[in-house]
Amino acid sequence: MATPCRLLLILLGIVAVAVAAPHPAHEFCAAAAGGGGAGSCGGDGTRILIKGGTVVNAHRAEVADVYVEDGVVVAVRPNIPVGEDNVKVIDATGKYVMPGGIDPHTHLEMEFMGTVTIDDFFSGHAAALAGGTTMHIDFVIPVNGNLTAGLESYKHKAEKSAMDYGFHMAITKWNDEVSKEMEVMVKEHGINSFKFFMAYKGSLMVTDDLLLQGLQKCKSLGALAMVHAENGDAVAEGQQRMIDLGITGPEGHALSRPPVLEGEATSRAIRLAKFINTPLYVVHVMSIDAMEEIAKAKREGQRVIGEPVVSGLVLDDSWLWDPDFATASKYVMSPPIREAGHNKALQAALSSGILQLVGTDHCTFNSTQKAFGSDDFRKIPNGVNGIEERMHIIWDSMVETGKITVTDYVRVTSTECAKIFNIYPQKGAIMEGSDADIIILNPKGSFVMGAHTHHSRSNTNVYEGRKGKGMVEVTISRGRVVWEDGTLNVAAGSGRYIRTPPFGYLFDGIEKSDAAYRASLRAPVQRSKAAA
Ligand code: URP
Ligand code: ZN
Ligand code: ZN
Numbered sequence: 001m002a003t004p005c006r007l008l009l010i011l012l013g014i015v016a017v018a019v020a021a022p023h024p025a026h027e028f029c030a031a032a033a034g035g036g037g038a039g040s041c042g043g044d045g046t047r048i049l050i051k052g053g054t055v056v057n058a059h060r061a062e063v064a065d066v067y068v069e070d071g072v073v074v075a076v077r078p079n080i081p082v083g084e085d086n087v088k089v090i091d092a093t094g095k096y097v098m099p100g101g102i103d104p105h106t107h108l109e110m111e112f113m114g115t116v117t118i119d120d121f122f123s124g125h126a127a128a129l130a131g132g133t134t135m136h137i138d139f140v141i142p143v144n145g146n147l148t149a150g151l152e153s154y155k156h157k158a159e160k161s162a163m164d165y166g167f168h169m170a171i172t173k174w175n176d177e178v179s180k181e182m183e184v185m186v187k188e189h190g191i192n193s194f195k196f197f198m199a200y201k202g203s204l205m206v207t208d209d210l211l212l213q214g215l216q217k218c219k220s221l222g223a224l225a226m227v228h229a230e231n232g233d234a235v236a237e238g239q240q241r242m243i244d245l246g247i248t249g250p251e252g253h254a255l256s257r258p259p260v261l262e263g264e265a266t267s268r269a270i271r272l273a274k275f276i277n278t279p280l281y282v283v284h285v286m287s288i289d290a291m292e293e294i295a296k297a298k299r300e301g302q303r304v305i306g307e308p309v310v311s312g313l314v315l316d317d318s319w320l321w322d323p324d325f326a327t328a329s330k331y332v333m334s335p336p337i338r339e340a341g342h343n344k345a346l347q348a349a350l351s352s353g354i355l356q357l358v359g360t361d362h363c364t365f366n367s368t369q370k371a372f373g374s375d376d377f378r379k380i381p382n383g384v385n386g387i388e389e390r391m392h393i394i395w396d397s398m399v400e401t402g403k404i405t406v407t408d409y410v411r412v413t414s415t416e417c418a419k420i421f422n423i424y425p426q427k428g429a430i431m432e433g434s435d436a437d438i439i440i441l442n443p444k445g446s447f448v449m450g451a452h453t454h455h456s457r458s459n460t461n462v463y464e465g466r467k468g469k470g471m472v473e474v475t476i477s478r479g480r481v482v483w484e485d486g487t488l489n490v491a492a493g494s495g496r497y498i499r500t501p502p503f504g505y506l507f508d509g510i511e512k513s514d515a516a517y518r519a520s521l522r523a524p525v526q527r528s529k530a531a532a
Pocket of ligand 1: 107228284332333334335361363382383384
């Protein structure tokens with residue numbers, strides 16, 4: 001039977017972009033391209049009262065009501081009276097009311113390895129919202145090294161956004177122009193983080209020389225340097241070694257870039273950041289080797305952030321040896337998903353604070369795109385899904401198992417990201433004045449994941465068949481209910497760009513440690529000229 005939402009779409013003659021995906025079960029109500037406001041089905045208003053749930057922030061959990069008006073949290077306290085009629089009341093008794101997830105690491109509509117990721121700023125956002133994520137930060141890739149052209153291209157891609165988003169910027173070449181553009185990105189465009197790929201030789205990879213210049217520039221701008229840490233030269237060597245051995249399938253991907261290459265690059269980046277005395281953010285930490293470098297640096301007082309991704313936390317590399325190419329190739333990403341043992345060690349590091357926040361590296365290619373590498377693993381586009389699955393998998397694998405608390409859950413999925421990228425408490429909290437990005441999670445609910453039910457455009461899912469406890473029943477994005485009763489109510493064009501200001505907390509006191517360093521030099525030594 002046609003739902004009211006679908007009828008509405010038919011009547012208006014609107015083609016909802018995401019419905020083009022081969023998943024008839026999905027509903028995208030009022031996905032009017034270019035629309036800028038509330039959706040026209042779902043019946044939610046701009047005033048919402050969430051009653052009786054346990055409101056969880058990273059610093060405390062309390063039973064309280066949450067009142068939302070015009071996209072903002074207005075009150076958080078027990079027993080807020082229902083009052084006026086035009087308020088949508090949601091009963092959250094027995095459930096957790098938490099800040100929407102913030103995914104620090106995604107690649108929507110990214111041109112990469114000769115193709116383009118299949119989820120764009122609409123389908124990726126639909127998937128995110130259905131999974132309880134209400135904001136993400138995507139990586140702008142420069143056009144031929146040019147940052148401004150890259151930003152223009154991503155602004156265009158993001159016109160169909162359906163939730164809030166921010167940008168990091170990759171740096172792929174170095175000259176005076178790039179250095180000036182970095183300043184413009186920070187001061188005029190609200191970008192406070194730059195990523196340096198130490199891998200992908202011949203395309204995105206940077207040299208140590210560039211990385212040093214970039215770290216120095218980041219420091220001067222109060223921008224956070226991020227690294228993809230793998231030794232790209234050694235990876236190229238490892239790839240050739242596998243080809244010479246006749247190993248051309250997906251397993252060759254993992255074999256060609258072992259953990260030692262991730263550990264080496266992580267250690268190198270950390271040491272260079274120490275030399276410059278600037279904070280460092282290591283993206284997608286996939287191995288014990290990399291994690292231990294981060295742990296060591298932290299023990300020594302260095303400001304290094306480690307970001308594990310969901311795939312690295314819960315999957316292992318056994319899939320890459322699957323005899324079916326389509327199955328094995330789904331799991332090809334870089335750094336590779338490691339052999340069993342690394343995942344549990346990364347979970348422990350997340351529990352103990354060595355690693356601070358969880359991303360996804362959502363970078364999705366369908367089976368046709370993955371098949372580009374059917375004769376040569378080097379041509380399999382690198383990337384896996386996760387933007388829709390992250391919140392559920394972390395709940396199930398970390399909270400349900402007692403490895404982290406509910407407040408830790410909020411910290412690693414939302415608050416820490418907001419703090420690092422300097423947008424807290426607008427994001428990452430349910431406090432008076434915060435954006436009303438809220439999820440309601442039922443701990444008694446359960447989930448089953450797979451390509452037939454997910455909202456990504458991909459026809460595959462690396463979490464196919466995965467079951468677990470905990471269900472995000474409601475997602476509220478800036479005061480609008482966008483996911484409820486298994487139905488999405490998202491509008492293309494309703495997302496908002498969130499500027500990330502420079503000099504976040506990681507920069508506090510850097511000038512003092514610089515001064516201490518200079519004082520410690522006891523130089524230049526004044527020497528009298530020796531008599532001839
Ligand atoms: O395999 C991956 N990770 N693809 C996305 C690009 C990157 O390295 O982050
Ligand atoms: Zn990367
Ligand atoms: Zn990535």
